[in-house]
Amino acid sequence: MVTNITNFGRSGLSDWLMQRVTAVILLVYTLFLVGFFLGNSDLDYLTWTALFQATWMRIFSLLALVSLAAHAWIGLWTVSTDYLKPTGIRLVFQAVVALALFAFVVWGVQLLWGV
Amino acid sequence: MLQVSVYRYNPETDKAPYMKDFEIDTQGKDLMVLDILHLVKEQDSGMAYRRSCREGVCGSDGMNMNGKNGLACITPVSEVAKNNKLVLRPLPGLPVIRDLVVDMTLFYQQYERIQPYLINDTPAPAIERLQSPEERDKLDGLYECILCACCSTSCPSFWWNPDKFVGPSGLLQAYRFLIDSRDTATRERLSELDDPFSVFRCRGIMNCVAVCPKGLNPTRAIGHIRDMLLANAT
Numbered sequence: 471m472v473t474n475i476t477n478f479g480r481s482g483l484s485d486w487l488m489q490r491v492t493a494v495i496l497l498v499y500t501l502f503l504v505g506f507f508l509g510n511s512d513l514d515y516l517t518w519t520a521l522f523q524a525t526w527m528r529i530f531s532l533l534a535l536v537s538l539a540a541h542a543w544i545g546l547w548t549v550s551t552d553y554l555k556p557t558g559i560r561l562v563f564q565a566v567v568a569l570a571l572f573a574f575v576v577w578g579v580q581l582l583w584g585v
Numbered sequence: 586m587l588q589v590s591v592y593r594y595n596p597e598t599d600k601a602p603y604m605k606d607f608e609i610d611t612q613g614k615d616l617m618v619l620d621i622l623h624l625v626k627e628q629d630s631g632m633a634y635r636r637s638c639r640e641g642v643c644g645s646d647g648m649n650m651n652g653k654n655g656l657a658c659i660t661p662v663s664e665v666a667k668n669n670k671l672v673l674r675p676l677p678g679l680p681v682i683r684d685l686v687v688d689m690t691l692f693y694q695q696y697e698r699i700q701p702y703l704i705n706d707t708p709a710p711a712i713e714r715l716q717s718p719e720e721r722d723k724l725d726g727l728y729e730c731i732l733c734a735c736c737s738t739s740c741p742s743f744w745w746n747p748d749k750f751v752g753p754s755g756l757l758q759a760y761r762f763l764i765d766s767r768d769t770a771t772r773e774r775l776s777e778l779d780d781p782f783s784v785f786r787c788r789g790i791m792n793c794v795a796v797c798p799k800g801l802n803p804t805r806a807i808g809h810i811r812d813m814l815l816a817n818a819t
Contacts (some may be wrong), residue, residue: 471776471777471778471779471780471783472749472780472781472782472783473780474781474782475781477781480782481779481781482778482779482781482782482783482784482785483779483785483811483818484818485745485781485785486785486811487815487819510647533600534747548781548786549744550747551781551782552742552746553745
């Protein structure tokens with residue numbers, strides 16, 4: 471057993487499962503948006519804001535945003551442990567990524583509930 | 586005449602590794618790469634490589650031939666040489682001891698870590714521990730591994746984390762004991778593998794499957810280990 475304290479779920483299995491679940495959520499969200507654009511070729515501001523004012527769309531969007539953050543964290547954490555061998559550089563990289571993702575989630579909440 | 590380029594490095598005398606070229610007369614025959622190495626050694630007796638059984642059983646002469654890992658003794662020159670040129674390098678990713686001889690310690694440490702032996706707490710019966718033909722069938726495609734290290738040293742995940750990622754060879758062996766009906770330590774074995782490196786650093790690149798000289802499929806075995814971990818933990 472190799473110990474780790476900075477990966478997402480403290481277990482390789484949970485990271486692996488989370489990576490796949492979040493990927494499916496992101497795929498469904500992307501397909502939904504593409505479908506929405508295709509079904510509304512004359513898309514205007516009112517339709518667009520109406521979509522994002524609906525509670526289910528806010529839940530769906532926040533779910534996608536949190537999924538993106540988790541997916542990105544697991545992926546970039548893996549990249550950092552593959553390629554960044556000096557501990558200091560790796561920790562700084564991981565901290566920057568974590569801070570950026572946290573900021574994106576908070577910012578996203580503000581955007582979603584600001585419509 | 587076959588052009589042969591061989592990786593040379595003697596840490597005691599050379600500052601850096603270099604490639605040395607040889608011209609080998611194959612007399613029109615399609616020799617095995619190991620035969621070519623014998624002919625090279627006739628020209629340069631100081632060149633070092635490992636070999637033993639010369640028939641693909643011992644796994645000593647794993648090396649990188651024109652960019653692809655394999656056993657020199659069972660690889661015909663025609664299969665790897667391009668434009669009549671053969672390029673021989675040591676297995677990638679492991680420290681070079683000399684020329685084509687690599688230090689396999691990291692590889693063996695990972696093998697040791699998966700406890701490659703049967704563990705059974707129940708009292709030993711008077712006869713052998715029996716298996717049904719179906720139970721025995723599950724070991725096919727796993728027990729044949731000869732530990733030549735061709736797969737693990739072609740795996741980028743093993744290159745970056747040879748101290749943490751068990752590697753395709755070790756994981757094939759891990760599954761061989763996980764699936765053995767006579768082994769009672771399945772849970773303990775699985776709990777040793779549930780971290781982000783040991784198994785899950787496998788990214789499905791499948792270089793292991795492409796190079797295995799015995800035609801085994803470590804990626805599939807790793808998938809089975811993941812399934813077992815998932816079944817055990819959800």
